[in-house]
Amino acid sequence: MESSIGVFDSGLGGVSVLREAIRVLPHERFIYYGDNRNAPYGDRTEAEITKLTLRCAHTLANQGVKAILIACNTATATCIERIRNELDVPVVSVEPAIKPACMQPGYGKILMMATRATTRLQRYLDLQARMPDPSRILNIPCPGLVERIEQGIFAENAFDDLLDTYLSAYHTMQIDGIVLGCTHYVFIRNAIRRYATMHFSGACKLFDGNEATAHQLARVLEEHNMASDAGEPGGVEFHTSGDPSRYRPIFDMLLRQPGI
Ligand code: DGL
Numbered sequence: 001m002e003s004s005i006g007v008f009d010s011g012l013g014g015v016s017v018l019r020e021a022i023r024v025l026p027h028e029r030f031i032y033y034g035d036n037r038n039a040p041y042g043d044r045t046e047a048e049i050t051k052l053t054l055r056c057a058h059t060l061a062n063q064g065v066k067a068i069l070i071a072c073n074t075a076t077a078t079c080i081e082r083i084r085n086e087l088d089v090p091v092v093s094v095e096p097a098i099k100p101a102c103m104q105p106g107y108g109k110i111l112m113m114a115t116r117a118t119t120r121l122q123r124y125l126d127l128q129a130r131m132p133d134p135s136r137i138l139n140i141p142c143p144g145l146v147e148r149i150e151q152g153i154f155a156e157n158a159f160d161d162l163l164d165t166y167l168s169a170y171h172t173m174q175i176d177g178i179v180l181g182c183t184h185y186v187f188i189r190n191a192i193r194r195y196a197t198m199h200f201s202g203a204c205k206l207f208d209g210n211e212a213t214a215h216q217l218a219r220v221l222e223e224h225n226m227a228s229d230a231g232e233p234g235g236v237e238f239h240t241s242g243d244p245s246r247y248r249p250i251f252d253m254l255l256r257q258p259g260i
Contacts, residue, residue, distance in 0.1 A: 004058030014071030042115020
């Protein structure tokens with residue numbers, strides 16, 4: 001049997017990237033590993049995030065995967081170079097989609113919502129500095145959102161208190177775009193859109209890096225001659241460091257429910 005592609009995230013968020021990867025690469029097999037027991041990563045130190053991420057990446061590599069998709073912005077910002085150095089397989093990773101967001105016309109701001117770690121780490125700050133007008137991007141750490149999502153909460157009106165805490169300072173501003181800089185946030189895009197429509201002026205277009213990352217994965221597989229033969233049926237296997245009876249049904253639901 002052809003070998004699989006390993007997909008990693010601290011928890012449920014990476015399923016939003018996996019969904020795109022399956023759409024772009026329907027004949028591939030995927031092994032997803034969520035470190036749900038240790039989520040959220042975003043409030044941890046760099047050393048902790050690196051240790052946890054490397055352990056998970058090696059767990060996937062030990063399963064004989066042919067490539068690894070890091071479906072976690074926090075892990076990318078913290079230690080993508082270490083992962084690439086330590087693993088023998090190609091590694092593709094997601095990053096906050098500030099580049100397409102900055103191409104959005106208008107004179108308003110771009111809000112980049114992400115974990116505490118992503119917004120302070122040098123790799124992300126370097127990416128921001130390469131944008132044509134870095135000051136247009138306002139970085140907003142949003143601790144608490146991932147905890148709630150990990151509890152299986154996705155309702156449109158279930159995040160207003162936290163969104164108020166982090167976004168009320170911008171209520172009077174024109175906001176051209178909002179970057180979902182954490183893969184978990186893609187699952188609450190309706191809550192964020194609803195909040196933005198109520199409180200900001202401007203287009204408030206939402207951006208995430210998932211589709212671009214899935215296409216990058218397809219390119220890397222092609223380059224390495226690793227793409228699955230079209231005849232093979234694809235599939236997904238879910239693994240978690242948390243309680244499987246609690247998380248498996250949520251993984252399945254997130255994969256299959258297009259509305260979320
Ligand atoms: N889903 C993750 C990200 O994209 C990490 C969330 C967390 O564990 O804090 O950043």
